[in-house]
Amino acid sequence: MTSPIRTLIGSRIRSHRKAKKITQAALAEALDCEVTTLGRYERGEHSPDAEQLLKLAFIFDVSPLDFLPSEVEVRWQVVRELRSVLIDLVYRIDDPTDLQRLIAAARTSKRANIR
Numbered sequence: 001m002t003s004p005i006r007t008l009i010g011s012r013i014r015s016h017r018k019a020k021k022i023t024q025a026a027l028a029e030a031l032d033c034e035v036t037t038l039g040r041y042e043r044g045e046h047s048p049d050a051e052q053l054l055k056l057a058f059i060f061d062v063s064p065l066d067f068l069p070s071e072v073e074v075r076w077q078v079v080r081e082l083r084s085v086l087i088d089l090v091y092r093i094d095d096p097t098d099l100q101r102l103i104a105a106a107r108t109s110k111r112a113n114i115r
Helices: 004-019 024-031 035-043 050-060 071-090 096-114
Strands: none
Touching (some): 004 035, 004 050, 004 071, 024 035
């Protein structure tokens, strides 16, 4: 699983790039990096360093802080990623008894969170 912070930064880079209708190649050239590096940023596999964040902010005319997520956004990204993993795992369960136990555990957990 990739870092939720890197994932959010990457999605913001992609969002700004697409909003300005800039290709990955053109943005990579402006950042003086490889297209593959920019792709890794956008996929959340790597994070741009401070210098790259400043260049991105200049190119898109935003604050460098616009690329950084809040604690709440990071928390929800973690929840989304964990739900995705859980869904994949649930589809591998073939025993109805195991699925019933999982449902019961989820319902118990939900009740505990409500209190």
